[in-house]
Structure formats: C-alpha cells, structure tokens
Amino acid sequence: MPWKPSVDGEIPTLGYEVLDWITAALAAPDHADYVPFVPYREQEDFILRWYALDPDTGRRRYSRGVLGRPRGWGKSPLLAAIACVEAMGPVVPDGWDAAGQPVGTPWSRVRTPWVQLAAVSEEQTRNTWAPVLEMLRAEAPVHDLVRGLEPMESFVALPNRGRMESITSSARTVKGARAVFAVLDQSEEWVPSNGGVKLATTMRSNAAKVGGTTLESPNAFIPGEGSVAEESAAFHDAILSGRSRDDGLLYDHRESPPETDMTDRESLIAGLRVSYGDSSAHPGGCVLHTPPCSPGHVELDRLVATIWDPAQDVQQSRSDFLNQITHASDAWVSGPEWAARVDLGRALAPGDRVVLGFDGSRGRVRGKADATALIGCRIADGYLFEIGVWEQPAGPAGKGWMPNPLEVDRAVREAFESWRVVGFYADPSGWTEHIAKWEAAFGKRLRVKATQGAPITVWPRGKDARVCHYVEQLRVAIVTGECAHDGAPSLTRHVLNARKRHTRTGYLLYKAYPDSPEKIDAAYAAVMAWKARTDALSQGIGRGGGNGKVLVLS
CATH class of the missing domain: 3.30.420.240 (Nucleotidyltransferase; domain 5)
Known part of the structure; x- marks a missing residue:
C-alpha cells in the first residue's frame, strides 16, 4: 500500500516509532533512580527529520546527518539514545501499514546490528559512551524488550552476535567493521593530523555498503582547519547551491544571531536562548515552541558568568556557547560579521x-x-x-x-x-x-x-x-x-x-x-x-x- 499523508505537506517518518521506543525502553542518564529518557521537543523534531522517508520508495531520506549545537545542549545523551535505538529499535523501513503509514523493523531482522560511537580520543568517546551505559542500566525497561542484552564497560553485546562499541581514530579494525550506524562525536576536532578525516571517510564507506547511516555531533568549527565538520558544512553548501548530485545530508546547525553583543547581558541572554533552545532553563520555558514547554537543564546565568570570566577567551566562548562558526586568526571577514550583513528584504528592481x-x-x-x-x-x-x-x-x-x-x-x-x-x-x-x-x-x-x-x-x-x-x-x-x-x-x-x-x-x-x-x-x-x-x-x-x-x- 502506498504512503497516505494524514495532512497536506506531511512527510513520512519512522521518527514517531523511534520516539515511542526510546521513551519506553531507555533510562535517563544522571539520575540516581530509574527515570525514563524523554527528549526535549527540539530533540523530538530532529528525530522526526532524521528518520524521514522518501514517500515514493519508502527508503530513508538521509544517509548522513549533522547535529550542531553548543556545549552542554544535550547532544551526547540524544546521540546515545539514537545509537541504542539503531542497535535494537524499529529503524529499518518495512513498508506501509493498512492506513498507509510507515512501519519500522529492527536491524536484527535484516542483518547483524553493529553500532559504533567514534571520536578521535578516548576522553571524547566517553562523552557519548557513558550515557549509553546509563541508559541501559539494569532497571531500564529495555532489558524486558530485548532479551540477552549485556552492557560491558567498553562494548554492549547484543543478541545474535550484534554489538555496540566505542572506538577512536587509532582503531585498526574499523575498515572491516560494516556498522549499520555510527556516531562521529565532536567532528570539529576530526582533522587530517589526528586521523579523523580518514576515519570519517572509512566509516561512511562502511555504512554505505550495508545501507547504514552516520551522524555527526560537532560544536562550531574553525574555518581553515580542514575538519570533518568543516567538510560537512561545505557539502551542505554544495547541496544548497546545486553543485552536488547527492542531497542525502541532514544538516541541522543553529547558532546565536550574529548581532549578539557579548558585553550586554540582555543581548547575550537572548543569543544563548537561541543557541540552547529547549535545553535552556528560564522562566518563560523554551524559545522554539508555543505554548512554552518545560524549561531545560542549562542555567543561562551560569553561562553568562563563565563567558564574562576574564580568563575566558572570547572566541572560544563564541564557539562553545553561542555555537558561532567564527573565523581563523588570519580570516579576512568573520562568520558573524558577514552574517550580520545579510538582508533578504532588499529586492533588486529592473533599471536599478x-x-x-x-x-x-x-x-x-x-x-x-x-x-x-x-x-x-x-x-x-x-x-x-x-x-x-x-x-x-x-x-x-x-x-x-x-x-x-x-x-x-x-x-x-x-x-x-x-x-x-x-x-x-x-x-x-x-x-x-x-x-x-x-x-x-x-x-x-x-x-x-x-x-x-x-x-x-x-x-x-x-x-x-x-x-x-x-x-x-x-x-x-x-x-x-x-x-x-x-x-x-x-x-x-x-x-x-x-x-x-x-x-x-x-x-x-x-x-x-x-x-x-x-x-x-x-x-x-x-x-x-x-x-x-x-x-x-x-x-x-x-x-x-x-x-x-x-x-x-x-
């Protein structure tokens, strides 16, 4: 049965099934007792887009993704949850149901699931790997849904020889590992000198061979370093300008407005509310949805204090907290300077x-x-x-x-x-x-x-x-x-x-x-x-x- 949209403009997605599985199966990290992991509305929106399907073929719309948010937004827990659902949940398109809506099935019904969480250092891999282990804690409902699940310190054994693991750019076995899903964490740090660019290329090639996907989670990159995050941004630009035949990249990067004044408290708070979105804690709730949703976990007053600390580098603050892609030390014009001059309201007229x-x-x-x-x-x-x-x-x-x-x-x-x-x-x-x-x-x-x-x-x-x-x-x-x-x-x-x-x-x-x-x-x-x-x-x-x-x- 073909896809049947329930409303005009609707796009088919497995995201709803994925969200149901995540909230029903996984424990929220950083809690003494079991609490279900419930994504913010903003995170839900990303999952719905990431698992979008082509309405004609029923296949996954995106093979690559980039989720760019500031430090502390909550990328690591979200990516850990997505890694878990890729390992065990209904992420593989399996046609349409009687109502013409998409149906998903686990990778284990298709092939042995192999999921990797990668970074260029052991310390970075812990950012996403630690939430994985907490989400799969003994009292999490996932153990009732997936029998035979065995979380270990450095890997998770899945039923039927499946596996979740953390790796770094020094891993020698990555070339032969055809992971169905891979997280490329902090890809702004993946540069040629530490083997990050080569690792990213290999992992994407591995995923392509089995119909899998890769998802990056960078902070703002520095132009000119040749990082994986910078290359992905260039690929996104090529798609927008019609220079690429492939458009299978979901690029979701949000930063504070370029006119954000870091010396003015009101302007800085407003900019941080944009970059942190639903994860920011403030009386009015989130910025991105109406009616307001519950405030998030990030205390903006603490961020302002950190940014204004005399020992804090201004450009580092722009990158870490405003998520602004600024500039290299020898850049002619910075990203915020150029972005501040965009004016889409000025129309050219014949005879100008x-x-x-x-x-x-x-x-x-x-x-x-x-x-x-x-x-x-x-x-x-x-x-x-x-x-x-x-x-x-x-x-x-x-x-x-x-x-x-x-x-x-x-x-x-x-x-x-x-x-x-x-x-x-x-x-x-x-x-x-x-x-x-x-x-x-x-x-x-x-x-x-x-x-x-x-x-x-x-x-x-x-x-x-x-x-x-x-x-x-x-x-x-x-x-x-x-x-x-x-x-x-x-x-x-x-x-x-x-x-x-x-x-x-x-x-x-x-x-x-x-x-x-x-x-x-x-x-x-x-x-x-x-x-x-x-x-x-x-x-x-x-x-x-x-x-x-x-x-x-x-």
Missing part, C-alpha cells in the same frame, strides 16, 4: 543602477579548476548580490570541467539588459579576449571606467598596493554595516574562505594554503564591484534616484 565585478578562472589546482564569479553591487545602498558563480561540480561530473564561456557571456549580457550597469571592473587574467569583447560591446555605456582605454580591465599587471587598499575598503564596509548582501551561499563561502596575507603595503586575499581546493574568486569579484561603486559615488553617481548630482557623504 548597479556596478559589476568579475573574476575568472585561470588554472587548476590538483585537478580542480578555479571558479569564475560575477558579482553585482547596487550603487544606491551598497547591496552586494551574486549574479553567477561557476564552480567545478563534485565527483565524476567535475572531471576535466571548465566554465562555459557562453554561459558567462550570457550572464553578463543579461545583467546589462536587467539593470542600468554604470561600471564593470574585471580581472583580465585568463579572460583577456572575453573582456575585450565586453569592452567593445558595453564600454561606451559605462560611466565608471577603470581607464579610458580599457574601461573594464583592472590591475592588468597584477595586484599592486592599490588593491590592498580596495580589499580593506570592502572589509571595513562589511564590519561597519555600510555594505549589505543577499546571503548567496557561493559568495558567502568564498568570502569566508579568504585569508589575509600581509605585503609591504598592506595585505591581499589568499586561500588558506596554496593547494587548497576552497575558492575565493567571488570575494575578489565583490572587491572589484565595491571599488566600482566607490568610484561611481566619487563621480557624483549618487545613492538616490540617479539624477547625476554630486552626493556629499558624511
């Missing part, structure tokens, strides 16, 4: 006066082609927007890929048709012929010119001291709020990828390391668009109405 910035691909690094980016900026209010970013697709589709010049040319011409383009600055490297054609086609229409002889071409002999000034101009505009942007994922990723490298006259933008596959081309295109806007304003092409009058800026 805009300027364009273009940075084209010039070569390949380790087989990956540079990106090509066309970024616009409205003169009236300094609104940056993404017109097109052409990047090599992931996987086999990207082999030998190069940007299609016809697509890029069409995007440029459509921009001139859609808006009043008064300036267009482009880096000529690798695109000299195309830029020459654009200069011939549009040069006379441009009121803002790089030079009279070459109205579009900027820095023809490479980046010099002036470019250092242009880069810093845009950074200051972002930090002070003079600049806003559309939040486009590719532009955002390129801006946050950009690193500062100091020169004798300032600094320029570079990738995190020379061979990095992460691109920054859209960031440079934005720099050129912003420079064109600055030149337009200096020539009297002002913010209002386009009457050509000189505007005196305060």
Whole structure:
C-alpha cells in the first residue's frame, strides 16, 4: 500500500516509532533512580527529520546527518539514545501499514546490528559512551524488550552476535567493521593530523555498503582547519547551491544571531536562548515552541558568568556557547560579521543602477579548476548580490570541467539588459579576449571606467598596493554595516574562505594554503564591484534616484 499523508505537506517518518521506543525502553542518564529518557521537543523534531522517508520508495531520506549545537545542549545523551535505538529499535523501513503509514523493523531482522560511537580520543568517546551505559542500566525497561542484552564497560553485546562499541581514530579494525550506524562525536576536532578525516571517510564507506547511516555531533568549527565538520558544512553548501548530485545530508546547525553583543547581558541572554533552545532553563520555558514547554537543564546565568570570566577567551566562548562558526586568526571577514550583513528584504528592481565585478578562472589546482564569479553591487545602498558563480561540480561530473564561456557571456549580457550597469571592473587574467569583447560591446555605456582605454580591465599587471587598499575598503564596509548582501551561499563561502596575507603595503586575499581546493574568486569579484561603486559615488553617481548630482557623504 502506498504512503497516505494524514495532512497536506506531511512527510513520512519512522521518527514517531523511534520516539515511542526510546521513551519506553531507555533510562535517563544522571539520575540516581530509574527515570525514563524523554527528549526535549527540539530533540523530538530532529528525530522526526532524521528518520524521514522518501514517500515514493519508502527508503530513508538521509544517509548522513549533522547535529550542531553548543556545549552542554544535550547532544551526547540524544546521540546515545539514537545509537541504542539503531542497535535494537524499529529503524529499518518495512513498508506501509493498512492506513498507509510507515512501519519500522529492527536491524536484527535484516542483518547483524553493529553500532559504533567514534571520536578521535578516548576522553571524547566517553562523552557519548557513558550515557549509553546509563541508559541501559539494569532497571531500564529495555532489558524486558530485548532479551540477552549485556552492557560491558567498553562494548554492549547484543543478541545474535550484534554489538555496540566505542572506538577512536587509532582503531585498526574499523575498515572491516560494516556498522549499520555510527556516531562521529565532536567532528570539529576530526582533522587530517589526528586521523579523523580518514576515519570519517572509512566509516561512511562502511555504512554505505550495508545501507547504514552516520551522524555527526560537532560544536562550531574553525574555518581553515580542514575538519570533518568543516567538510560537512561545505557539502551542505554544495547541496544548497546545486553543485552536488547527492542531497542525502541532514544538516541541522543553529547558532546565536550574529548581532549578539557579548558585553550586554540582555543581548547575550537572548543569543544563548537561541543557541540552547529547549535545553535552556528560564522562566518563560523554551524559545522554539508555543505554548512554552518545560524549561531545560542549562542555567543561562551560569553561562553568562563563565563567558564574562576574564580568563575566558572570547572566541572560544563564541564557539562553545553561542555555537558561532567564527573565523581563523588570519580570516579576512568573520562568520558573524558577514552574517550580520545579510538582508533578504532588499529586492533588486529592473533599471536599478548597479556596478559589476568579475573574476575568472585561470588554472587548476590538483585537478580542480578555479571558479569564475560575477558579482553585482547596487550603487544606491551598497547591496552586494551574486549574479553567477561557476564552480567545478563534485565527483565524476567535475572531471576535466571548465566554465562555459557562453554561459558567462550570457550572464553578463543579461545583467546589462536587467539593470542600468554604470561600471564593470574585471580581472583580465585568463579572460583577456572575453573582456575585450565586453569592452567593445558595453564600454561606451559605462560611466565608471577603470581607464579610458580599457574601461573594464583592472590591475592588468597584477595586484599592486592599490588593491590592498580596495580589499580593506570592502572589509571595513562589511564590519561597519555600510555594505549589505543577499546571503548567496557561493559568495558567502568564498568570502569566508579568504585569508589575509600581509605585503609591504598592506595585505591581499589568499586561500588558506596554496593547494587548497576552497575558492575565493567571488570575494575578489565583490572587491572589484565595491571599488566600482566607490568610484561611481566619487563621480557624483549618487545613492538616490540617479539624477547625476554630486552626493556629499558624511
């Protein structure tokens, strides 16, 4: 029988069965006597999404998941509960019942269940493994539901040779262990130097072979470290921007608003209530649901005291408690700074006066082609927007890929048709012929010119001291709020990828390391668009109405 939604827009999920099993079988950790484990409403919502099914095939919708929350939110108990239900509960789709609703069955009906909880150190594995043992304590009802269950100190023996175990990146047997489910705990700490990236790749491959799943639980990562959490965020971005054929990743990361002021108590409490959600304890109950649910376990006043401790590092507090993905020490713009300038309410209208910035691909690094980016900026209010970013697709589709010049040319011409383009600055490297054609086609229409002889071409002999000034101009505009942007994922990723490298006259933008596959081309295109806007304003092409009058800026 096919899936029958009970209400419009409903998505089939095994989550309801999973939640029933969890609350009926498991003990809540950190209690002297038996108390059933009952997830918060926010945690229930995640479980419903994680166990979503494809209504056509009846298969699990997601093969990978990321649950990003701040320290102390309750990730470890929730993941321990999910690991237990994966080992023993109804998580495998088994068709639809007579009412057209999904039915689940345990892995033991399909294959021997093998569940792993992994981290890159013994101390980290205890974060999730300790709650597992508490949930399976002797008086927990799970022992009545699953006969033959034997919790040990380092593993849990399941009936019919099944097994739950904790492992680290030093485990030698992980390659042959085809776990049906694996937790990748604190994946922001999984980096190439400690074997974390290799371990994650191996565990995902193992799960794929048996139709299993993996679930990460990172805190906020530091961009540029190459962690597993950072790679998963990049995969999520690729899905959003249409650069990935696979969309089987459930990405659930929540952080405090970027405008959270850590020196202002009211603002800080409000930000913490967002990042901690239902787990925060406060008189009004939870933030995420109405009517209010019961307050959680996290005392926000204690967090404020910790954050304001003079010995506490500010950036560490942003990562640990606000769950904000901030920046590397040499980042050009931080995540919160950039996020604070997103303005989705500003709509572009036909005929708006805009300027364009273009940075084209010039070569390949380790087989990956540079990106090509066309970024616009409205003169009236300094609104940056993404017109097109052409990047090599992931996987086999990207082999030998190069940007299609016809697509890029069409995007440029459509921009001139859609808006009043008064300036267009482009880096000529690798695109000299195309830029020459654009200069011939549009040069006379441009009121803002790089030079009279070459109205579009900027820095023809490479980046010099002036470019250092242009880069810093845009950074200051972002930090002070003079600049806003559309939040486009590719532009955002390129801006946050950009690193500062100091020169004798300032600094320029570079990738995190020379061979990095992460691109920054859209960031440079934005720099050129912003420079064109600055030149337009200096020539009297002002913010209002386009009457050509000189505007005196305060």
